[in-house]
Amino acid sequence: MNTTTITTVVISNHGFAEKLLQPESNHHLLVSARAYQPGDIITNFGSSEIHKQPSKYTVQVANDQHIILSPEFLQYINHSCNPNVFFNTSTMELTALQPITPGDEFTFFYPSTEWDMAEPFNCLCGSANCLGVIKGAKNIAPAVLDTYKLTNFIQQKRMQLKD
Numbered sequence: 001m002n003t004t005t006i007t008t009v010v011i012s013n014h015g016f017a018e019k020l021l022q023p024e025s026n027h028h029l030l031v032s033a034r035a036y037q038p039g040d041i042i043t044n045f046g047s048s049e050i051h052k053q054p055s056k057y058t059v060q061v062a063n064d065q066h067i068i069l070s071p072e073f074l075q076y077i078n079h080s081c082n083p084n085v086f087f088n089t090s091t092m093e094l095t096a097l098q099p100i101t102p103g104d105e106f107t108f109f110y111p112s113t114e115w116d117m118a119e120p121f122n123c124l125c126g127s128a129n130c131l132g133v134i135k136g137a138k139n140i141a142p143a144v145l146d147t148y149k150l151t152n153f154i155q156q157k158r159m160q161l162k163d
Ligand SMILES: [Zn+2]
Pocket: 080, 081, 082, 123, 124, 125, 126, 127, 129, 130, 131, 132
């Protein structure tokens, strides 16, 4: 973390999480209201819609299945190359990967669920292992991908990649 002060506004409270907005950048984020240890189940989730094509807000569960998360506020969990949560799309549980304390931003590794992303972006997560441009698991070297917790779907796709 750097020491820059960024203004945030609480948009909504969801019990275990708060949705925040950084007005200057119009950037939304979800922060934890509770403490978690690795492996803890933070919440169950489901899908309100299933789309054939990915979008910025969908999570991939199969080749042509991209879900809109329910509860919807989970879509404001941003990407990090050093994530602290994982969307397990087999058990439909959001789990902690690292110790989380109240006020920490929830982040997940988009390529842990996304094979080939609709909207690649330049990652600014600032972690030492930042991968730079994030385009989905398909575009990450298998040896690097293997250092992350991946959904069963992405693991199956990964097995089709050469080492
Ligand atoms: Zn990054």
